[in-house]
Amino acid sequence: MTNKTDQHNNIGFTRFLNAIERIGNKLPDPFMLFVTLAILVVLLSGFISLFDVTFSEPGSADQISVKNLLSAEGLQFMVTSVIENFVGFAPLGIVLTMMLGVGLANKVGLLETFIKNTILRAPKALVTYAVIFTGILGNLAADAAFVIVPPLAAMVFYNVGRHPLAGLAAGFAGVGAGFTANIIVANTDAVLSGISTEVMQTIEGAATVTPVDNWYFMLVSTLFLTVAGGLVTEKIVEPRLGQYEGGLTKEFAETTSQEKKGLWNAALAAVSYIALLVLVLVWPDSPLRNEEGGMIPSPFISGIVPVIMLFFITIGVAYGVTLNKIENSRSIAKYMGEAMKDMSGFIVLIFAVSQFIAYFEWTNIGSWLAVTGASFLESVNMTGISVVVLFILLTAILNLVVYSGAAQWGLEAPVFLKMFYFLDYHPAFIQAAYRVADSSTNIVTPMNPYFVIVLAFMKEYDHKAGIGTLMALMLPYSMVFLVVWILLFLAFVLLGIPFGPGVGMHV
Template identity: 50%
Template sequence: MAKSQPIIQNDPKGLIRFLNWIERTGNRIPHPFTVFLYLILFVLVASWIGSYLGLSSVHPGTGKELHIKSLLSTEGVHYILESTVDNFVKFKPLGLVLVMVLGIGLADKVGLFEATIKKVLLNAPKAAITYGVLFAAFIGHLASDAAYVIIPPLAAMVFRSFGRHPVAGLVTGIAGVGCGFTANIFIAGTDVLLSGITTEVAQAVNPNVQVTPIDNWYFMSLSVFVLTIAGAFITERIVEPRLGTYQGENSEPQMIELSPLVNKALRNAMVAALIYIGFLATVLFIPHSPLRGEDGGILTSPFMEGIIPIILCFFIVTGLAYGITTKKVTCTADVVKFMSDSIKDMSGFIVLAFIIAQFIAYLNWSNLTMWIAVSGSEMLKAVHLVGFPAILLFTFVAVIMALLITSGSALWSVLAPIFVPMLMLLNFHPAFIQVAYRVADSATNMITPLNPFVAVMLGFLARYDKKAGLGTHISLIFPYTVAFLVIWIIMLCLFGLLGIPVGPGVTMYLK
């Protein structure tokens, strides 16, 4: 049995000290639920102080003067007691996400996503295997956190079967799943969750603003192809040459081919998807279609407003086609079970959504959101930071915060109530602000030791080098983080300054 060699020698001490500082600092941050409890206490006190000082702001839309209202007053206590249930039940992201999970969860539980990923990797030609791993990783975001434990080890096995360094495959999979998180050619649960939070806070400034799950689709789908090319370049020109020839144990399990039944199920799922899309396109483009708007358009139409149930049905149709073929779905009770299991997996999100809903509602009711937004926008105007540099500054802040708060939804729930209204008053579209956040949060996903999946990745690394530690992991991932972040910022500049839509009808500025 050959002795494994260290993957990377002499990790830079400065980097390790920096990461140790992040870990020590981040470990002092409590669970997101507790963080929002503290934030609510802060809002209670801040609303009382603001009310006592007589602070107010002028609503930019209505011109009405809004005084800060104390949540600790009689009126405020009544509001807290009477609105708690409504705040939770009417929290837009809650319903949107749970509805999407019913469809995506069914497709995931029957094994459609895992089989699709394996199919992509197994059928990729040797010269394009790096591109195949990255592309599969981006598609794998449909499976949410499950992608972290499916794609990287599978990518390592694929690389090993082609005589390449398995760690290069592992790292490529980690980069695609983690550093490129939320980039996808499909609408995923993250799109639904973030757009719901964005809408919730944006309507404090303009009640007519609606951010939909497809408002970032152009940007994120293009990101898949751009980052696939960039990631493959980094793997083949930087990471893999640095790793050298793999000299570890030659006992990697062989790739398992998909069974004829699974291939048949995938074919049936593809046929079902094409039939569904074809039917939808036919209904959408017929004259006087009920899915079109009153003016015959699509951007403001029942199709766009009903995009969630439309996507839900897509995943149900494809999931059923796959599940029925593989006999994992034999009756309606199986469908109910798979959907129920998916909702159970969301229990942590449901609990967190309860406290986030209260936090945002209290900010809005007390008028602190508008006061912060108006004061912040006036400050940015005073220092002439009103154009694209304001978005870059926000992106930088989000990058720093993402190193310490690793839950993307929790961090956006903290930043959105402050920055979305503030930047909207500078005429930025809330969906564009959301894109800037996604860039910052995604690229840094896998370099913070606070991300629980970093520990999982270290376990995968240990299969090939028992001595590999956090510094090894970071030194391998860091080139992807820097490259993806720089590329995404360049894309932000191009989309914003050239007026290219990041989604249907969505440009950098509000119209």
């Protein structure tokens, strides 16, 4: 009886996801979709401006109005900012910079050989969990992880006879939905705690927040999310996808002795590069550390993308030279150029995406929606843990509109940290609640600029895939991660487990 019930539930959930995919795929091509969204923002800003909507950000008395793109000022902005919106769009520079290195390593065949000789030899039962875990740890490389992990995960799954889109989804889930978790203190901890401390300084004698105040919770979260992501992949996503029947005919051949030699030389180059990097970092008064000698924040963390790019160039050259694929400097430029050609569709798409996001930010519509939602929750007269759970759910919804974690916390912290502090909640505890919500819905919002990048990777395996396909793949991860994370959050509360050194639920 139980098996029949479970089967019925699985069929129902599969139909639900299929419906989402059908509806989503009726949307226009991603390029035209964002063109349409940009036009809608223009019209919406004109409509809202008729009502003279004004608001003030928490902690500021300055009145901010929703600006009209149909006004003279708005038209001037749209005409004069097109190029700046495009070339100044952060993901564009990150992705293209990363692809100079990753693309080189890929074109000379290093990544293919590495997969054959390492990941592919891992026990198949652990592959899924290794992908999720690697994706979560990827936030050490900041947004660069969105470019590295999902496509490599797809390749891994494809080459062990599993559906590549399941691997892509698992990698994207780890990187996106698990973005704020890690087993060590990362840059995210420093950024969010800095905002929290700045807010709490306005209250005399209030507790401050340090980068390690959520460490225990995030460490345990990494392990739980790894298991949850692996189960979602193997029990929900992969069975729904079925057998892969794409047009790819590429198969990995047996590794030659020359390729093995190249892999060893690449490994030696990697060790040498890391050793040199460590030497520079530990050198007295290292310019890559901050003024206090710390690493978070530091020029090294800020420059992690070029550091990773140079790493891949180093190992790619070592491998390419060994296999005589790189004979001179022209060969390096040639392979990099080939990698850039593969990114042409992405560049076209980013043009439309960058204009839409720039319009959305300039009109202040996003800030208005976020502040309005925050003010509504502040007015709710509740003092129990349920209000914190409501705060998590509200933040998860707002994250669909305001993607940037730091920007959203900058809007919410001045209201919610103070409100909960007066209810005797520790500010680091509320910050942890925010982080649960901020990551969970990253993978189902088109406001995530890397959403369209992952979609481009997906189309390599399924040319018919659309936004609905990706959303249907990622929705189970988003829902399960949010539920599991909330339950883990409540378990810490009920069991009295500290969220960080000396940090509990109350001040």
